[in-house]
Amino acid sequence: MLSAILITYDDEDAIREAYGLCEAAGYKVDKLVRQKFLNKARYGIGEGKMLEIKEISDRIKPDVLIYDEILKPSQNYNLASKLKINILDRESLILEIFERRATSAESHLQIKLAQFRYEMSRAKEKVRLAKQGEQPGFMGIGMYEVDSYYNDIQNRMKSVKSKLEKMGKQRALHREARRRVGLKTISLAGYTSAGKTTLFNLLTGETKQESPELFTTLSTTTRKVLIEKDPVLISDTVGFISKLPAYMIEAFKSTLEELKYAEVVIVVIDISDSEMELRKKYRSCLKTMADLDVDQERVIYALNKSDLAEPDQILQKAEFIGLTNSKKWVPVSAVTQQNIPKLLELVKKMISAPPQQIKEIPRKQDLSKFYEQDDD
Ligand SMILES: Nc1nc2c(ncn2[C@@H]2O[C@H](COP(=O)(O)OP(=O)(O)OP(=O)(O)O)[C@@H](O)[C@H]2O)c(=O)[nH]1
Ligand SMILES: [Mg+2]
Numbered sequence: 001m002l003s004a005i006l007i008t009y010d011d012e013d014a015i016r017e018a019y020g021l022c023e024a025a026g027y028k029v030d031k032l033v034r035q036k037f038l039n040k041a042r043y044g045i046g047e048g049k050m051l052e053i054k055e056i057s058d059r060i061k062p063d064v065l066i067y068d069e070i071l072k073p074s075q076n077y078n079l080a081s082k083l084k085i086n087i088l089d090r091e092s093l094i095l096e097i098f099e100r101r102a103t104s105a106e107s108h109l110q111i112k113l114a115q116f117r118y119e120m121s122r123a124k125e126k127v128r129l130a131k132q133g134e135q136p137g138f139m140g141i142g143m144y145e146v147d148s149y150y151n152d153i154q155n156r157m158k159s160v161k162s163k164l165e166k167m168g169k170q171r172a173l174h175r176e177a178r179r180r181v182g183l184k185t186i187s188l189a190g191y192t193s194a195g196k197t198t199l200f201n202l203l204t205g206e207t208k209q210e211s212p213e214l215f216t217t218l219s220t221t222t223r224k225v226l227i228e229k230d231p232v233l234i235s236d237t238v239g240f241i242s243k244l245p246a247y248m249i250e251a252f253k254s255t256l257e258e259l260k261y262a263e264v265v266i267v268v269i270d271i272s273d274s275e276m277e278l279r280k281k282y283r284s285c286l287k288t289m290a291d292l293d294v295d296q297e298r299v300i301y302a303l304n305k306s307d308l309a310e311p312d313q314i315l316q317k318a319e320f321i322g323l324t325n326s327k328k329w330v331p332v333s334a335v336t337q338q339n340i341p342k343l344l345e346l347v348k349k350m351i352s353a354p355p356q357q358i359k360e361i362p363r364k365q366d367l368s369k370f371y372e373q374d375d376d
Contacts, residue, residue: 001028004088005057007045008068010034013277018068020193020214025088025096030062038069043079054083064088070243073125091118091245097215104219106167106255107238109160114251116157123150168254175261178233184351185222185233187259189289190268191281192216192239195304198334199268200236208236215239220255227348235262242284249291259292264350265299266343271331272308275320282321300346301329307336 004027008018015032022029033053035045043050044067057065064086071079071089080087088096095118098111178185188196197210197217204223209216215238222235235258249256259265267285269278289299301323306314314331323329328346332339 001026002063003028003030003060004064004066005029005031005033005053005060005062006066006068007033007035007038007053009038010036013274013280014068017214018066020212021068021090021093021097022066024100024214025093026100027064027066029066030060031056038067042075043082044069044071044075050079050082057083057085066093068093070245073122076122077125090243091248094215094241094244094248098218101215101218106164107219109164109167110251110255113157113160113164114248116153116160117247117251120150120153120157123153164254168257171254171258175258183224183231183233184263185235185258185261186264186266186347186351187235187237187262188266188268189237189259189294190239190285191270192241194239194268194270194281195334196239196268197236199266199302199304199332200234202334202337202340203234214241220258227344227351230348230351232351240281240284240288242280244284244288246291249288253292256288256292259289259294263298264347265289265294266302266347267299268302268304270305271303271314271317272305275317278317279321296327298350299328300343300350301327302343303329303331304334306331306338307333 004022006018006022006029008014015034019029033049033056035049037046038044040046045053053065062085065079065083065088067079067087067089069089070091071087076087076089095111095115098107098114102108102111188200190196192214193212193216195210197208200206200221200223201208201210204225206221206223208221217236218238220235220237222233224231224233226232237259238252238255267289269282269285271278273281289296303314303318303323309317311331318329318331328350330339330342330346332343334340
């Protein structure tokens, strides 16, 4: 296992999540540095702290420095050139995890696309710095090569995108076929490690991998089950995480997009989390769903792991994050199976409600919109 210095916020929940991410990416944390602020202009951290870390780093010689925030390319460059070690910010750390975990052809392509976008944004910044004379040369190459480097990434991006587009069309065809035979889809969504796969396995009798590690599931699995006598499809999806940059959601859009077309979206929430943690994750779920155009009318919140919390605590927490009576929610446990019939009852009600207009955006228009975004 590679070793790391981890810099994160001075907050137990943030530390726990950051350790989870490091572990999932295959790094052992040799030294933890807690900071109140991680977004200072030059290095992310203050200059004094940077010098302190340099001393530690020179002494323990870790393989990388993991920075649990999104660093601007210039900050990344400044830190790396002072500390002389490889820096992984939150974005690239998540990318590494995705890369390790990807199993399906589609998820490999999605990660590639995200990596290209990451590289592109860094490359642009490097060119900007080179032009200002702050960073002489560009990875040891001249301006002419910069252009060809750009073009190269762009071409490779195009090829990945067109492959993903084909897969997206395939999905649209599958969706259409399902719709024609009247098969409804229920999608499980939610923050990573909330228990989506555990619930999925319980409902479908599957044995997909569930684990306390973050981002266990990276590709969508769909199974047919019967709710009473009606066949429906249930899908398990990739988990959300806070501070996931928009382009990464874009890269995973074709899989996550299934949420938009599902008749029911069960958002799985880990109710055993602390109030602050819950609120952070809940907000991040809401934001991701808004980005994906998921209609809140079709959402059921499953407050999972309720075996780990007292009933009145659950109520209080639900209220705290803003799950009022206007929203559909039910405490469940995918382990003890508590309240699963109640969850299914809610699902059934939602499915058998008079068919609503589900907006099918023409595939082509939809995709071209996201093509235009990545080149700026
Ligand atoms: N106590 C308890 N633990 C649960 C429950 N549901 C899931 N877990 C545990 O929570 C951890 C995460 O579960 P997963 O089902 O892998 O979570 P996930 O949402 O699929 O996570 P990703 O695929 O990583 O996004 C596992 O260790 C499960 O055993 C529950 O109802 N009660
Ligand atoms: Mg999972």
